[in-house]
Amino acid sequence: MDTIKQTLNTLVSQCLTEVTGQNNLQGHVITASRPEFGDYQANGVMAVAKQAKRNPRELAQEVVAVLQARQHELIDKFEIAGPGFINIHLANSALLRRANTALSDPDELIGVIDTPQTIVVDYSSPNLAKEMHVGHLRGTIIGDSLVRVFEKLGHNIIRQNHVGDWGTQFGMLITYMRELRDSADDKPSQLKDLETFYRAAKERFDADPEFATTARKSVVHLQSGDPEYVKAWEQFIDESLSHCEAVYNKLKITLTRDDLDAESRYNDDLAPIVDELRSKGLLSESEGALCVFLPEFVGKEGEPLPVIIQKSDGGYLYATTDLAAIKMRSEQFAAQRSLYVVDARQSLHFQQVFAVAKAAEMARESLSLEHIAYGTMMDKSGRPFKTRSGDTVKLDELLDEAVRRAFDLVTEKNPDLDEEARKSIAQVVGIGAVKYADLSKNRTSDYIFDWSTMLSFEGNTAPYLLYAYARIKSVLRKQNAEHTSLCIVALDAPEERQLLIKTLQLAEIVRAVGEDCFPNQLCNYLFELSGTFMRFYESCPILKAEPDVQQSRLALAALTAETLQQGLNLLGIETLERM
Ligand code: ARG
Numbered sequence: 001m002d003t004i005k006q007t008l009n010t011l012v013s014q015c016l017t018e019v020t021g022q023n024n025l026q027g028h029v030i031t032a033s034r035p036e037f038g039d040y041q042a043n044g045v046m047a048v049a050k051q052a053k054r055n056p057r058e059l060a061q062e063v064v065a066v067l068q069a070r071q072h073e074l075i076d077k078f079e080i081a082g083p084g085f086i087n088i089h090l091a092n093s094a095l096l097r098r099a100n101t102a103l104s105d106p107d108e109l110i111g112v113i114d115t116p117q118t119i120v121v122d123y124s125s126p127n128l129a130k131e132m133h134v135g136h137l138r139g140t141i142i143g144d145s146l147v148r149v150f151e152k153l154g155h156n157i158i159r160q161n162h163v164g165d166w167g168t169q170f171g172m173l174i175t176y177m178r179e180l181r182d183s184a185d186d187k188p189s190q191l192k193d194l195e196t197f198y199r200a201a202k203e204r205f206d207a208d209p210e211f212a213t214t215a216r217k218s219v220v221h222l223q224s225g226d227p228e229y230v231k232a233w234e235q236f237i238d239e240s241l242s243h244c245e246a247v248y249n250k251l252k253i254t255l256t257r258d259d260l261d262a263e264s265r266y267n268d269d270l271a272p273i274v275d276e277l278r279s280k281g282l283l284s285e286s287e288g289a290l291c292v293f294l295p296e297f298v299g300k301e302g303e304p305l306p307v308i309i310q311k312s313d314g315g316y317l318y319a320t321t322d323l324a325a326i327k328m329r330s331e332q333f334a335a336q337r338s339l340y341v342v343d344a345r346q347s348l349h350f351q352q353v354f355a356v357a358k359a360a361e362m363a364r365e366s367l368s369l370e371h372i373a374y375g376t377m378m379d380k381s382g383r384p385f386k387t388r389s390g391d392t393v394k395l396d397e398l399l400d401e402a403v404r405r406a407f408d409l410v411t412e413k414n415p416d417l418d419e420e421a422r423k424s425i426a427q428v429v430g431i432g433a434v435k436y437a438d439l440s441k442n443r444t445s446d447y448i449f450d451w452s453t454m455l456s457f458e459g460n461t462a463p464y465l466l467y468a469y470a471r472i473k474s475v476l477r478k479q480n481a482e483h484t485s486l487c488i489v490a491l492d493a494p495e496e497r498q499l500l501i502k503t504l505q506l507a508e509i510v511r512a513v514g515e516d517c518f519p520n521q522l523c524n525y526l527f528e529l530s531g532t533f534m535r536f537y538e539s540c541p542i543l544k545a546e547p548d549v550q551q552s553r554l555a556l557a558a559l560t561a562e563t564l565q566q567g568l569n570l571l572g573i574e575t576l577e578r579m
Pocket of ligand 1: 122125126127162163164322325340342
């Protein structure tokens with residue numbers, strides 16, 4: 001089923017066409033900016049009038065006449081305002097019908113879209129040489145929320161975890177591994193802490209030229225497929241992936257090993273990529289390296305900027321692998337969209353890779369390549385987030401700290417609850433707080449990671465929303481209204497009507513997130529929804545109301561809870577029945 005906004009948009013656009021005789025006109029229907037403007041407003045008339053050199057108010061009158069003649073079930077009345085805005089008031093009967101449909105079948109609350117697409121989402125994608133650190137947090141959280149949104153809308157999603165598992169670092173790591181272990185089969189126990197392992201290997205590498213030479217040779221052995229080296233490398237990768245999985249589990253991230261699209265997979269495709277670029281006449285040599293120069297990439301003085309494809313020593317680059325990956329995503333997956341949820345600092349890389357892929361026809365014309373960029377995670381003083389000693393913060397430890405802090409918070413609020421219950425609440429609140437704090441900010445800005453704001457029960461935070469949800473559930477429980485099939489019948493109070501319309505708008509917000517990939521819209525919506533519920537709860541008594549009004553208000557509360565839960569789940573946040 002179309003959302004309210006889609007239905008209205010189609011309707012107004014059709015009427016504009018009928019009145020003007022022109023096709024492809026936009027109704028531009030938006031949620032009314034103020035209650036006195038009705039429920040929705042159509043702003044499209046002004047632009048059409050301007051183009052047709054007509055008086056906008058007159059045109060609006062003609063459009064409204066046609067709209068009225070159609071007698072759409074969703075609409076109660078229209079008004080013309082200002083220079084030609086059309087204010088739309090929705091019909092209570094249609095609102096009730098939609099809400100009750102969603103109440104009896106929760107899948108209808110969001111619904112699926114008519115034209116599902118195949119969408120590749122590249123996210124998380126850590127380098128496996130080290131443990132996941134805070135630099136991977138945002139991409140992992142944002143990417144996972146986006147795939148949940150796309151899947152809910154009915155799209156076909158291909159997750160790609162483009163982990164870095166190839167290159168010179170791995171020569172150093174497996175050489176060190178081979179030094180530490182006793183037999184070919186066992187793994188050195190030092191691998192339990194990859195961070196320390198990496199540092200120790202690096203120290204060896206820097207201090208001992210012989211070790212460094214062996215390490216460099218190991219890369220060659222590995223790349224030519226020598227079984228002994230491949231085995232050590234596989235052991236290392238397996239161990240490193242287990243570290244990632246531990247983090248994914250804690251964060252409830254939906255990535256599995258099936259979603260891996262490791263860099264190593266493209267090893268054999270890199271030379272053919274170079275050949276293909278050459279045969280298409282795109283390759284030139286610059287200081288010994290093979291590069292692509294495209295007219296759109298120039299430096300400050302107008303000098304051409306290269307996209308380096310192969311270094312003078314024969315080594316390939318990050319861009320080369322990404323070209324091979326694009327080719328695969330375009331040819332084998334036949335995707336319509338390919339998204340890269342990656343740090344904004346890689347934006348030039350993606351602009352270049354996308355441009356080369358299009359120029360070389362390695363990506364179909366119709367494939368939309370999109371860098372879903374996000375800003376850096378900062379500490380409270382506005383510096384990149386680090387430990388006190390200046391090291392990167394391990395994600396695993398950060399998440400444990402979140403749960404620990406949430407436990408203290410829950411204990412402070414609810415000292416009488418038994419410890420097990422407090423622990424499981426803390427799990428949801430701690431992880432939810434970390435995710436929500438990130439998702440609720442516009443992803444393109446840098447983002448300040450601050451424990452006290454994210455764990456506050458006030459403001460646009462996870463604890464606030466989780467608490468709002470739990471409170472509604474407790475109201476329903478007390479009235480034994482949790483599992484009965486209730487029906488909304490009364491919409492007399494304005495707060496009832498506003499709340500009902502608000503719940504139906506989840507579908508619109510989720511579609512918007514599915515298009516432009518900004519989950520903060522969903523967070524803002526859920527925060528507003530909780531506020532709308534609070535106003536309803538304060539002004540529309542449930543207990544003291546007549547039985548049928550009471551039932552109706554309980555039903556509205558149940559619909560609100562359902563809406564909150566579905567919204568939070570799309571952000572990857574679990575809900576709690578009690579808090
Ligand atoms: N491994 C890279 C990093 O940690 C991110 C990879 C992103 N995906 C891609 N297809 N380039 O910076």
